[in-house]
Amino acid sequence: MHRRTLLQTLSLASLAGALPGLSISALANSIKSYSVEELPKLEGELTLYLGRGEGGLYEDVLNAIKKRNPNFDLKIRRGPTAALANMLLAEAKAGVSRADLFWAVDSGAIGQVAQAGLAKSLPTDITAQLKPEFRFHNWAPITGRIRTLPYNPTKVGSKQLPTSIMDLPNTDLSIAWAPSYASFQSFVTAMRLLEGEAATIQWLKAMKQKAKKYAGELGVVMAVERGEADIGLANHYYTLRLKSGKPDANLTLAFTNNDAGCLINASGIISLTENKTAIDFIRYLLTTEVQSYLSSEAYEIPLAGNNAPPQGIPTLDTISPPNVDLTKLADVRPTLTLMRKAGVL
Amino acid sequence: MKPWSTSYIVAFMVAALALFPVSVLFSLASDSTQIFDAYNLEVLANTLLLMAFTALGAILIGVPLAVILTYVQLPWKKFWLVLLAAPLAMPSYLGAFTFYATFGYSGELNALTGIETPPFDGLFGASVIMIFYTYPFVLLSTRAALSSLDASQVYAARTLGMSLLTSLWRIALPRIFNGIAAGALLASLYALSDFGTPAFMGLDTFTRVIYVEYNAFGLSQAAMLSLQLLVIVALVLYLEAQVKGSQEPPGRHLVFWPNKKQLLLIISGMFPIVLFAIVLPLAVFSIWLWRDGFGNFELSYAWNSAQASLLAAMAAMIIALPLAHASLKGRAGKFMERIIFVGFGIPGIVMGTALVYIGLQLPFLYQTLGLLVLAYLLRFLPLAIGSIRTATENLDTSMVNAARLLGASRQEAFRRVTLPLTMRGVIAGGALVFLEAMRELPATLLLGPTGYETLATYLWRVYEAGYFGLAAIPGLLLIFISALGLLLMLTGERFNDIEFNKETQIK
Numbered sequence: 001m002h003r004r005t006l007l008q009t010l011s012l013a014s015l016a017g018a019l020p021g022l023s024i025s026a027l028a029n030s031i032k033s034y035s036v037e038e039l040p041k042l043e044g045e046l047t048l049y050l051g052r053g054e055g056g057l058y059e060d061v062l063n064a065i066k067k068r069n070p071n072f073d074l075k076i077r078r079g080p081t082a083a084l085a086n087m088l089l090a091e092a093k094a095g096v097s098r099a100d101l102f103w104a105v106d107s108g109a110i111g112q113v114a115q116a117g118l119a120k121s122l123p124t125d126i127t128a129q130l131k132p133e134f135r136f137h138n139w140a141p142i143t144g145r146i147r148t149l150p151y152n153p154t155k156v157g158s159k160q161l162p163t164s165i166m167d168l169p170n171t172d173l174s175i176a177w178a179p180s181y182a183s184f185q186s187f188v189t190a191m192r193l194l195e196g197e198a199a200t201i202q203w204l205k206a207m208k209q210k211a212k213k214y215a216g217e218l219g220v221v222m223a224v225e226r227g228e229a230d231i232g233l234a235n236h237y238y239t240l241r242l243k244s245g246k247p248d249a250n251l252t253l254a255f256t257n258n259d260a261g262c263l264i265n266a267s268g269i270i271s272l273t274e275n276k277t278a279i280d281f282i283r284y285l286l287t288t289e290v291q292s293y294l295s296s297e298a299y300e301i302p303l304a305g306n307n308a309p310p311q312g313i314p315t316l317d318t319i320s321p322p323n324v325d326l327t328k329l330a331d332v333r334p335t336l337t338l339m340r341k342a343g344v345l
Numbered sequence: 346m347k348p349w350s351t352s353y354i355v356a357f358m359v360a361a362l363a364l365f366p367v368s369v370l371f372s373l374a375s376d377s378t379q380i381f382d383a384y385n386l387e388v389l390a391n392t393l394l395l396m397a398f399t400a401l402g403a404i405l406i407g408v409p410l411a412v413i414l415t416y417v418q419l420p421w422k423k424f425w426l427v428l429l430a431a432p433l434a435m436p437s438y439l440g441a442f443t444f445y446a447t448f449g450y451s452g453e454l455n456a457l458t459g460i461e462t463p464p465f466d467g468l469f470g471a472s473v474i475m476i477f478y479t480y481p482f483v484l485l486s487t488r489a490a491l492s493s494l495d496a497s498q499v500y501a502a503r504t505l506g507m508s509l510l511t512s513l514w515r516i517a518l519p520r521i522f523n524g525i526a527a528g529a530l531l532a533s534l535y536a537l538s539d540f541g542t543p544a545f546m547g548l549d550t551f552t553r554v555i556y557v558e559y560n561a562f563g564l565s566q567a568a569m570l571s572l573q574l575l576v577i578v579a580l581v582l583y584l585e586a587q588v589k590g591s592q593e594p595p596g597r598h599l600v601f602w603p604n605k606k607q608l609l610l611i612i613s614g615m616f617p618i619v620l621f622a623i624v625l626p627l628a629v630f631s632i633w634l635w636r637d638g639f640g641n642f643e644l645s646y647a648w649n650s651a652q653a654s655l656l657a658a659m660a661a662m663i664i665a666l667p668l669a670h671a672s673l674k675g676r677a678g679k680f681m682e683r684i685i686f687v688g689f690g691i692p693g694i695v696m697g698t699a700l701v702y703i704g705l706q707l708p709f710l711y712q713t714l715g716l717l718v719l720a721y722l723l724r725f726l727p728l729a730i731g732s733i734r735t736a737t738e739n740l741d742t743s744m745v746n747a748a749r750l751l752g753a754s755r756q757e758a759f760r761r762v763t764l765p766l767t768m769r770g771v772i773a774g775g776a777l778v779f780l781e782a783m784r785e786l787p788a789t790l791l792l793g794p795t796g797y798e799t800l801a802t803y804l805w806r807v808y809e810a811g812y813f814g815l816a817a818i819p820g821l822l823l824i825f826i827s828a829l830g831l832l833l834m835l836t837g838e839r840f841n842d843i844e845f846n847k848e849t850q851i852k
Contacts, residue, residue: 047795052809059641077795078806083560090564094705098712098795180547215547216811333561340384 032129033288033305042072042284044277049088051081051104057298058103065284072277081182082332085109088272089116100278103142103285105267108186110139111327119270123279129286129304131316134266140282141266143291143300146319147187149254149261150239151231152224161231161254165261166195168231169206176220176229177211179344183235183265184217189335190324191260197338204342218242225251233261237299240312244299253313257320264321265329266303352667353678359664360684363723366691366699367575373568373702388570392537392550392577395471399536400529402476406618407483408525412513413611414484415491416599420608427835429615432622433481434831436784438541439823441474442804443626445545446813453629471546475536477622482535483528490524491517496599523588530585537577538692540787545808552694552787559698559791568702571695578690630820637814642803647822650799653714653789654782657721662775664722665729666767669737672730682730689727696720697791704792717792721782728781729774736770737763773833780830784823
């Protein structure tokens with residue numbers, strides 16, 4: 001019942017810092033982890049636009065923060081991340097401002113809003129809490145997720161796994177994928193930026209011949225585990241979640257090399273106002289309590305402070321993600337057009 | 346030319362307001378870059394196919410049921426009629442949601458019994474759901490045509506040696522054709538403008554694609570698609586106006602007395618329809634309730650639903666009175682009432698798109714309850730007007746005339762004679778608006794204030810998050826609200842002919 005512990009840690013006075021995940025090596029690191037105990041109380045009213053959070057786990061975090069701050073009134077508008085980003089742009093264009101904060105599950109959406117000049121600069125003590133490669137002056141990444149190739153070792157056997165995502169359709173492996181899923185579309189956007197439109201549409205068409213479609217990426221991972229397909233395309237945490245419920249699951253993670261197939265994407269938050277409460281709210285999301293909760297419950301990679309990554313994935317420095325400007329992933333429209341042309345949507 | 350009365354002025358203002366969303370769409374669509382592309386063609390094909398399958402399926406189920414429920418002497422006839430008409434009162438998205446969650450690999454059926462069924466989605470899924478929830482349109486319209494049919498000719502044909510089925514086919518069918526067509530057109534109109542079912546079934550119809558475009562805030566593209574959708578709506582409404590039910594002088598009715606075996610056959614034929622359309626959703630939501638409990642459901646969602654709907658109902662009752670009054674007064678009023686009916690033909694997703702844009706232009710309205718209530722009002726006002734008009738039409742004008750003769754002013758006669766007599770229609774109309782607004786999904790999704798979660802939007806949210814179990818409470822509450830609506834319809838005009846073989850009223 002981790003959910004309960006989170007609520008307790010956040011809402012009751014607990015021993016600050018006495019948490020697992022803080023190892024000796026963390027002390028050698030210059031990044032400071034904060035506990036909710038050290039933060040000022042939140043007061044007043046904020047409006048948060050919340051891009052669809054991982055199956056309610058973000059809601060738990062928000063409820064815990066609300067519970068801890070009785071004088072704080074948080075209004076939440078929920079929707080698909082891309083939809084809310086577009087909404088913020090339309091509102092800005094019409095000169096209507098309603099949101100104070102935008103928590104998105106995709107850096108692309110963040111980029112879209114930041115490029116429109118809506119993101120306010122964050123104080124340096126906030127950016128200093130993040131891992132060096134995730135420091136941005138006007139938004140705070142919260143957790144990371146990696147594109148992976150979950151495969152079924154029994155079915156794959158001694159067959160060769162591709163090291164490049166572009167080679168995947170040329171193997172004789174059967175594939176599972178979820179083209180309508182937003183994370184997948186961000187990945188195709190990355191491919192479009194790295195490989196160009198022609199190569200991407202060719203890849204999509206080749207994949208279409210071989211891949212079986214699923215509604216979401218949890219479905220993909222489950223299908224691979226059952227042996228309906230040899231290999232799938234999914235965010236890393238789906239595999240970890242499935243394995244947490246079924247430790248002996250027939251499932252292993254593979255990573256491609258330096259291409260869109262192992263893109264690291266981040267969820268993150270933007271402040272649209274200079275309001276002190278909004279900035280303090282961001283501090284809450286970077287605390288050890290929230291970060292370790294999202295790591296242990298949602299299996300996402302904590303990006304602030306010194307919090308242990310979820311069990312079962314290699315550390316970030318052993319993966320070779322492609323060099324893509326995360327904020328360019330916002331351009332989903334041409335991607336959708338491309339996917340429709342290829343007939344995969 | 347007389348100066349216009351107050352009711353005309355109100356009617357004119359509301360009619361102008363009803364046309365406003367359409368004009369907004371026109372101005373929005375004018376910056377659209379693409380009028381029509383290949384993908385658009387696919388959306389059009391999906392939409393038309395869904396409409397065609399729905400109409401066809403509704404006829405195949407609705408017509409035989411109408412024949413049985415009109416001519417065959419069944420035990421508990423009234424009960425069957427109410428039961429088989431009930432799906433009409435249920436929003437089809439509840440059916441779509443539960444079917445989607447029941448079948449397929451990760452469906453409830455597989456989880457509970459280990460029977461793996463193919464997934465229930467796409468064009469097939471959407472068509473089946475639509476048929477289950479729209480066949481009552483055909484059932485009721487056909488039944489109305491059948492009960493005004495004089496059976497003497499069928500008997501004559503039988504005595505001349507024609508078999509029963511042939512005589513029904515060749516003699517009865519041509520005379521009830523219009524009734525069937527009217528019902529089928531209504532069914533296809535429902536399929537055309539419904540948002541929830543194609544969305545849950547993952548079928549790209551106009552409504553779903555408009556929502557996708559709205560999410561990308563491609564408002565001009567959304568408006569363009571909306572206008573294309575409205576053209577089809579207008580076409581269906583026009584056709585519907587062309588097929589007028591023919592009234593024959595009432596004569597004798599056909600009556601069949603089935604034997605035990607035939608009775609069993611008939612009832613076992615009707616049973617699966619009720620099972621799928623009503624029992625399955627109820628059962629699935631109940632299982633979830635029992636398994637997952639209340640989850641994080643808050644009573645405030647129900648209160649939010651009720652609050653916005655209540656405001657809309659009250660406004661509708663106040664505005665509908667003069668409108669109904671005007672429509673009975675003369676041709677201009679009748680024409681304005683027609684215009685206001687446009688609102689009813691505008692699908693919720695289209696109304697939402699238009700009003701979001703209006704809100705962005707008028708920030709004091711944006712994301713306020715007022716805008717949402719306005720959307721409800723524009724969409725459901727015609728229901729209130731219709732119900733009030735029915736009550737007013739049955740008024741005896743000599744009472745008003747008597748009051749005027751005794752020296753009452755026009756206003757006083759209205760207040761002391763007409764109003765009390767039409768109150769029942771007003772209340773029923775208000776209640777209809779209330780229940781419809783409670784279940785509305787797409788416009789609520791687009792226009793609700795921040796943090797304003799209603800039963801329907803909460804259901805949508807748990808669907809998107811994949812926590813189907815949490816939909817139990819809102820699902821059951823929405824079914825309960827639909828049941829109330831059905832009760833209201835039963836006391837209203839639509840079911841007045843429930844007992845046939847009475848004197849048919851000549852209207």
